Amino acid sequence: MDDVNTDFSAWMRTQNDFSGGERAYNKIDENGDVYRPVSMAWPNKKKAPADYFIPLIHPVTGKPCPVPKRGWRNPSATMEQMMKEGSILFGEDESTIPNSKYLLKNNMYENIPSLLYYGGSDTELLSQMEIPFDTPKVVSICQEHIASFTETDDIIFDFFSGSATTAHAVMQLNAEDGGHRKFIMVQLPEKTEEQSEAHKAGFDTICDIGEERILRAGKKIKEETGADIDYGFRCFTVDSSNMKDVYYRPNDIDQLTLEDYTDNIKEDRTPEDLLIQVMLDLGVLLSAKIEEKEIAGKKVFSVQDGYLIACFDDEVTDEVVTAIAKKKPFYAVFRDSSIADDSVAANFEQIFATYSPQTVRKVL
Template sequence: MTSPDLAAANIDKIATMFPGVTTEAIDAEGNQARVVDFDLLRQELSGRVVEGPQERYQLDWPGKRVAAFSANAPIAKTLRPMREESVDFDSSKNLFIEGDNLDALKLLQESYLGKIRVIYIDPPYNTGSDRFVYPDSYATDTGTYLAQSGQVNDEGVRLKTSVESDGRYHSDWLSMMYPRLKLARNLLTDDGLLFVSIDSHEVHNLRKICDEIFGAGSHKNTIAVRRGIKNVQAQFEDLSALSQGHEYILLYARSSEVRLPKLSLVHEDRKPGKWDTYWRGTDRPTMRYELLGVTPESGQWRWERGRSLEAVANYERFLAQVEGGLSLDDYYLDHLTATNVKLNFVRRSDDGTVQYYVPPSEGKLLSDNWMDITLSGNETEEFDTEKSTALLQRIVRWACGPDEIVLDFFAGSATTGHAVMNVNAADGGSRRYVLVQLGEKPNEKSAAAKAGAGTIASVSRNRLRKAGSAIREGAGSGGDLCDVGFRALKVDTTNMTDVLRTPDETDQTSLSGLEDSVKPGRTGEDLLFQVLLDWGLDVGVSIAVEQVEGHEVFVVEDGALVACFESSVTTELVRILATREPLRAVFRDSGFASDDARINAQQIFKELSPSTDVKAI
């Protein structure tokens, strides 16, 4: 008997917190062992890119370390409201964010940490014909890539006769995906799920980086989904490859302990119970025994003897209790409802066949084969390859509870938002969506460009408006209860000016410009959303704008937070707001006439609402 292996236990604890830092190595005795990659662990805990030349089992590519570092690198940005692009801005809890999704994911880290139940993304497939426009600072030029991948020497002379362009395509795509997936994992609830659509070009690499970020044990399924096939190959006698008739959805959980809910395809009408043959062709002598006067000479009975005899007794009990009244289906369902126990029944039919009862079914249990559903939607005029709402509705209905949040940070045509609204309208749920889409111009050859679309983000918002209107109209008098709006925001630079200057850079004439740290042109609503992010508050909270003593005051979540960012804050205004006893109050620092006025405001809150957290920005 040996004492517990504390080192192994500590490695397990580290793997729970940082799944990507454990790997495999050969120990001193020549055995394969699970170990901690301290270079990666140091990188998780440090603000620097670390170097580590030791070889190990892992997926690697030029630029990986810098890509991993970029996930932790802070940014001086914020989310600014776009009220004119929104629908039901003040009350809707849905979000549409325009901007680089890497920035958006960083900005949402505090407000939505551990709050997202489902993430679905449909990233660029990296086929060579598609394109991904994410201007990350770590994107490498050709010269840097050749040096990092060992294709040129110190003098820049190429060591290979041809440029490995395919390798760079993979490296750029992996560097784009890696930090986004790392940040996305933080946002998932403990039982949260990630769904990623992908095709054969990058599915192998995507699986490897997801294994590294989430842990290999968190991979639940690789789902196959049917895609439309173009029959252009029919004109040729031979082919370079068969047409691809399906794509994939990788399904990962926040941790390996997560259990998935059962997934069924609901029948339009419930299928009644039926009797089926109890004998099976599988040849197991131990499962051949006398039952109802019959002993098989080959094959086997479906269940072991004890369960079979109990099923016979259940059927005899049914016959004794019910005489020409209740059907076996009703008897089974009544017992199931009352006891939550599924009864088995076995009988011998009039022709002497031993049969078992197959209960009524309201749906068909589904596997990772989703070939019953079509991948592409063709539901918009502007997009050629958007996913179908039926596909997203299956995911949302299956994996997301009625009050939970769905995130899609490659929003594209906004199918995810459309699907969330459809499912809510169908079952009365109040699910919320958070969509992120880069404000890029559509490819000039795309249907969106031909339709005159300015940006993909604008097309996405337009689809949400149309879908929301249709759902509200279809709901009739109950349409006002559906949240079919969205709060439009955009990623932008911080609202605060850079006031860090050396004495040599500051003269007497510029001192007055340093009094207010807020950039010109930024509104009170801009400042409010930066406060929400800084405090880690939900960006989807309800907001009301009031006039108090002639000042614009923002009242958030029925008074949980009050804010006034005007250039002049009076003592009377402060006193009125303090009597409301909010949890938090925030003002513009330059709105106070002096430091004494700001200190006096804090004293007023201490007297009238001592539990209020008061801040000035």
């Protein structure tokens, strides 16, 4: 096999029409399969979990082989399966770190090579912004992709936002070309490790890191470019409904528990929580302009310049209802338990019929 591999490797080096990736497959095993050795070292800067540091036993000497400094690429169960399949390449003895065997027949089709010849991360940029995060995506590369594949009014969605590099890139691009792109970042609230720099800096979750990064990126871009763009954003957390079960399943409530549902809204929910639910129910964009106003001593939300007006305060009077009706919103929303008394409830429809009959009225 040594002579075969020597001849085959020499032949591969003469094939100028092959790409570098193709010439890398310059070995042949005892089954006649063409392959190339690939490192099994953990690829990230952050150290791998303990399960990724279990040494492999050399099949001839029976002694443990060295483990890469940051651990293996795969957990121990995967490594055991690779051993059974003969997918691990050992050296002559245990002194060499093993590699994995990539068979050409299993890798006949590869992704198109990137047109952007750049690798690495924006660690230095985030360090300057005092945002601790391992291997962040590169803002300039994200920005170039966004510029290539989107229009200036598009919404860019990132389901694995991490440190929110995509949001940073969107704002940077808008500042440079005057676009009005919006971004939606989605990230699980993964906890930061207690010994990590992020945790020490006060970031409990990756979401906290992303939120702070967007704030600092917006400030940085504004200082550097002076661009008059929208730097604002809102943070939302996926949660259960604001409404108690009686709101959706009244048939399941019996007489003994009825008093628990005199208010059909969960006790820990804020007026802002209710407003977001209403906006979602009515199809109003969560990016819509929201203003807080005071009418007759009550806090009132005006969404999209009065398109939707909502009041969830207690003791709502005829005066409040009348003032809202006179503004002629498309939607007017109140909380059922907030109506001051039966008189206000009786007058509610008549007030709107008088001042704004076209308004769609809803009560939670």
